[in-house]
Amino acid sequence: xxxxxxxxxxxxxxxxxxxxxxxxxxxxxxxxxxxxxxxxxxxxxxxxxxxxxxxxxxxxxxxxxxxxxxxxxxxxxxxxxxxxxxxxxxxxxxxxxxxxxxxxxxxxxxxxxxxxxxxxxxxxxxxxxxxxxxxxxxxxxxxxxxxxxxxxxxxxxxxxxxxxxxxxxxxxxxxxxxxxxxxxxxxxxxxxxxxxxxxxxxxxxxxxxxxxxxxxxxxxxxxxxxxxxxxxxxxxxxxxxxxxxxxxxxxxxxxxxxxxxxxxxxxxxxxxxxxxxxxxxxxxxxxxxxxxxxxxxxxxxxxxxxxxxxxxxxxxxxxxxxxxxxxxxxxxxxxxxxxxxxxxxxxxxxxxxxxxxxxxxxxxxxxxxxxxxxxxxxxxxxxxxxxxxxxxxxxxxxxxxxxxxxxxxxxxxxxxxxxxxxxxxxxxxxxxxxxxxxxxxxxxxxxx
Amino acid sequence: xxxxxxxxxxxxxxxxxxxxxxxxxxxxxxxxxxxxxxxxxxxxxxxxxxxxxxxxxxxxxxxxxxxxxxxxxxxxxxxxxxxxxxxxxxxxxxxxxxxxxxxxxxxxxxxxxxxxxxxxxxxxxxxxxxxxxxxxxxxxxxxxxxxxxxxxxxxxxxxxxxxxxxxxxxxxxxxxxxxxxxxxxxxxxxxxxxxxxxxxxxxxxxxxxxxxxxxxxxxxxxxxxxxxxxxxxxxxxxxxxxxxxxxxxxxxxxxxxxxxxxx
Numbered sequence: 223x224x225x226x227x228x229x230x231x232x233x234x235x236x237x238x239x240x241x242x243x244x245x246x247x248x249x250x251x252x253x254x255x256x257x258x259x260x261x262x263x264x265x266x267x268x269x270x271x272x273x274x275x276x277x278x279x280x281x282x283x284x285x286x287x288x289x290x291x292x293x294x295x296x297x298x299x300x301x302x303x304x305x306x307x308x309x310x311x312x313x314x315x316x317x318x319x320x321x322x323x324x325x326x327x328x329x330x331x332x333x334x335x336x337x338x339x340x341x342x343x344x345x346x347x348x349x350x351x352x353x354x355x356x357x358x359x360x361x362x363x364x365x366x367x368x369x370x371x372x373x374x375x376x377x378x379x380x381x382x383x384x385x386x387x388x389x390x391x392x393x394x395x396x397x398x399x400x401x402x403x404x405x406x407x408x409x410x411x412x413x414x415x416x417x418x419x420x421x422x423x424x425x426x427x428x429x430x431x432x433x434x435x436x437x438x439x440x441x442x443x444x445x446x447x448x449x450x451x452x453x454x455x456x457x458x459x460x461x462x463x464x465x466x467x468x469x470x471x472x473x474x475x476x477x478x479x480x481x482x483x484x485x486x487x488x489x490x491x492x493x494x495x496x497x498x499x500x501x502x503x504x505x506x507x508x509x510x511x512x513x514x515x516x517x518x519x520x521x522x523x524x525x526x527x528x529x530x531x532x533x534x535x536x537x538x539x540x541x542x543x544x545x546x547x548x549x550x551x552x553x554x555x556x557x558x559x560x561x562x563x564x565x566x567x568x569x570x571x572x573x574x575x576x577x578x579x580x581x582x583x584x585x586x587x588x589x590x591x592x593x594x595x596x597x598x599x600x601x602x603x604x605x606x607x608x609x610x611x612x613x614x615x616x617x618x619x620x621x622x623x624x625x626x627x628x629x630x631x632x633x634x635x636x637x638x639x640x641x642x643x644x645x646x647x648x649x650x651x652x653x654x655x656x657x658x659x660x661x662x663x664x665x666x667x668x669x670x
Numbered sequence: 671x672x673x674x675x676x677x678x679x680x681x682x683x684x685x686x687x688x689x690x691x692x693x694x695x696x697x698x699x700x701x702x703x704x705x706x707x708x709x710x711x712x713x714x715x716x717x718x719x720x721x722x723x724x725x726x727x728x729x730x731x732x733x734x735x736x737x738x739x740x741x742x743x744x745x746x747x748x749x750x751x752x753x754x755x756x757x758x759x760x761x762x763x764x765x766x767x768x769x770x771x772x773x774x775x776x777x778x779x780x781x782x783x784x785x786x787x788x789x790x791x792x793x794x795x796x797x798x799x800x801x802x803x804x805x806x807x808x809x810x811x812x813x814x815x816x817x818x819x820x821x822x823x824x825x826x827x828x829x830x831x832x833x834x835x836x837x838x839x840x841x842x843x844x845x846x847x848x849x850x851x852x853x854x855x856x857x858x859x860x861x862x863x864x865x866x867x868x869x870x871x872x873x874x875x876x877x878x879x880x881x882x883x884x885x886x887x888x889x890x891x892x893x894x895x896x897x898x899x900x901x902x903x904x905x906x907x908x909x910x911x912x913x914x915x916x917x918x919x920x921x922x923x924x925x926x927x928x929x930x931x932x933x
Contacts, residue, residue: 564776566778567778570772570774570780573767574767574768575796576792580796584795585780585791589781
């Protein structure tokens with residue numbers, strides 16, 4: 223209104239006042255300290271008391287864990303002789319290999335490393351800004367990596383199916399990185415390069431898929447030529463263990479939980495009675511039963527219903543059990559998110575003529591999933607920690623390997639340090655997930 | 671309701687009604703559970719006709735227009751839109767929805783998409799229009815509602831009036847033959863009502879078939895070819911705007927008009 227020109231003399235021109243800065247004692251570090259720690263004489267006393275409690279706690283922990291700790295020793299006896307009141311980290315260091323890889327043969331452990339490194343390399347492009355075709359890379363990973371990793375970890379003879387999928391996974395990996403390098407260097411995608419180099423650029427868009435298929439086939443042939451004889455020895459799954467097994471079970475469960483949960487949640491909200499009743503029954507059944515029971519059922523009861531010559535792997539059964547359990551929990555989280563999307567969004571999507579699946583994929587789920595990130599991630603964190611329960615059915619996950627350390631004759635009685643170490647590993651993993659979820663929330667935050 | 675401020679000219683704009691009937695209601699009845707919300711509705715709308723529906727809250731006026739694109743199914747009677755019967759067949763419903771635009775009281779823009787993405791979504795996914803063409807269409811209509819400069823913003827960054835204009839542009843991007851407005855200005859601050867009404871008046875001038883639930887009586891006087899008054903799920907009175915406002919025949923209508931025009 224300030225700019226309003228008054229033509230007659232009796233109109234008062236309104237000009238807004240200029241903004242002034244706030245008083246200096248209420249802002250910055252000083253303002254914060256005054257406001258939160260030293261507001262009154264009572265809060266000052268509480269502040270110092272709290273500081274003292276924190277100090278003695280951490281001092282004791284430091285004394286035990288670092289100052290008096292033993293880092294090099296042959297046995298627990300030697301640890302105790304050197305420093306009776308300190309932590310015996312030497313035992314953890316000696317057991318480190320078992321804690322990470324379980325009883326996996328030492329000579330074959332590079333396969334686990336390779337599997338994880340491949341996954342990290344493959345997923346790295348997701349964090350590159352302004353890269354086209356991230357969805358394609360994601361689809362490649364989800365569709366082919368499990369076979370490659372499964373073969374790397376388990377080894378043995380490859381049937382025709384595994385031969386095909388493993389070769390395809392290697393092809394997809396090579397194509398993905400070829401695409402990333404080309405796209406970052408030249409700004410054009412691998413597909414565009416292939417189309418223009420083969421002279422298909424002038425033809426109709428529908429024809430463009432043929433040179434891309436052809437290129438993939440050539441890469442596949444090269445991969446096949448070099449790798450078709452390559453094989454690694456078989457490692458039975460009962461030797462798998464440690465952090466590797468924990469990450470494997472949690473990883474599979476996390477990757478399947480979200481699509482499974484979304485499917486179940488949509489089914490539960492469906493208007494078709496059979497689908498809805500099935501979804502409700504599934505979700506309520508799995509949610510009302512402890513995970514341990516599900517695992518026992520999977521391992522001891524399932525074989526009773528299957529033909530006697532049908533041999534099931536205990537690890538596979540456990541993973542299936544954890545996945546079903548996780549999907550049931552995730553379904554309720556997703557349902558909560560779907561309900562949080564205002565009804566008007568459904569109506570607007572309908573009124574525009576979008577079909578059910580299109581309106582779900584384009585309108586409802588993107589909003590619902592964004593709202594649900596904190597819940598989904600706390601579910602994932604819970605899932606990672608729940609995998610410790612597989613130790614009860616005799617799978618040597620990290621927790622069981624840590625316990626085994628204290629039962630070894632040389633390191634007998636070493637219980638506190640392994641659990642402390644396990645707690646730290648779990649904390650690092652879970653805290654990293656939590657931080658990632660928060661950064662994701664900030665990144666996706668748009669004003670509603 | 672600041673009539674003089676919102677619609678400046680009292681002059682009724684020329685109508686472009688053709689003989690072709692685009693919407694018919696035949697003895698339509700609808701219930702929410704036990705509640706009888708629409709009672710024996712008979713109505714026919716001609717191409718290019720502009721109808722304003724008013725009435726107290728709970729009178730069924732929103733439900734009436736939401737039946738046209740089957741956001742609400744009716745239990746009894748027949749509704750025909752552009753010659754297609756609304757009988758629950760999914761194919762018919764999709765055909766009608768892609769040809770009938772709707773603007774809601776609460777805008778219902780998609781908050782996770784930018785303004786231009788809001789406008790291109792339906793043409794791309796329903797009409798399979800290529801992105802470049804869809805964006806061209808979107809910009810054309812955003813210019814028509816006078817906010818092309820906001821195209822890259824998210825709905826949450828816009829004022830209510832701007833959001834509602836985007837919602838109108840979004841519906842127009844599907845090039846509908848009929849537009850439904852469900853109290854488009856009721857959720858707006860008084861300052862913003864006129865900018866939305868101006869867009870609607872401009873749309874009326876272009877010959878669009880419009881059904882509008884609103885309490886903006888000045889808009890009704892200026893634009894409507896017919897005003898319908900509803901109460902208790904019935905069409906109490908329908909008449910040309912001048913007749914309706916000056917010589918309402920039913921006492922219920924007179925009472926309603928005296929209440930809303932009192933100040």
